[in-house]
Amino acid sequence: MPSKDKSLTASRFWQAMIPRLANPKGLAVDRWLMRWFNVSFMGRMFTRAGGYADRPHLILKTIHWKTGQIKSVVLPYVKDGNRYLVVGSHGGRAKDAVWCLNIRAHACSWICVNRQWSFAKATVLSGESRKEGFALVNADGGYSHYTKMTEGIRQLPVVAIQPNFKRSRPQEDTV
Incomplete structure (x- = not known):
């Protein structure tokens, strides 16, 4: 269940971005970011779209x-x-x-x-x-x-x- 905290509310912007970025090139960039910076852009995008805390x-x-x-x-x-x-x-x-x-x-x-x-x-x-x-x-x-x-x-x-x-x-x- 999404959090009531305003910083964790579901974002329509990120929901709209998922289909545009969840493709082979976007996933390759995500793997590169994880490998070198330990940051998952796709993971943050999905948590923002759903209104959940980052993992x-x-x-x-x-x-x-x-x-x-x-x-x-x-x-x-x-x-x-x-x-x-x-x-x-x-x-x-x-x-x-x-x-x-x-x-x-x-x-x-x-x-x-x-x-x-x-x-x-x-x-x-x-x-x-x-x-x-x-x-x-x-x-x-x-x-x-x-x-x-x-x-x-x-x-x-x-x-x-x-x-x-x-x-x-x-x-x-x-x-």
Whole structure:
């Protein structure tokens, strides 16, 4: 549920900007900003459009389920102990995001949090652990709209990313 604080009210300007900037070029710029400045323009745009507080973001690099290529995505996260929780909302679409399919096929991944790379193991939560994880991630109601959009079609996947804290850059490793 959006906050009553005026600084966090939904903005029509940002709602209008989403279709113009949420394209491959805009996402590439967002990855670049995250990599070098630890700022997600797309994340801020979505939170401003929805009237929610900003969240920290990470870069997740996964191995594509079909081609084996390394793919990257910027995602908002909630820290839960020594792991990171992310949601595969895919904007409320009927199908899971490709990065979720990649994790189901290959749990090995890389994450960049605060400009620090590390190996990680990502798993899609199920059952009671999924309910607990979703409650943490959706504490501010940021995913309630997506839950309603996908009701009866699919359950939003909650992914736990467990870093192993060995620093490594994905492009330097062979997969």
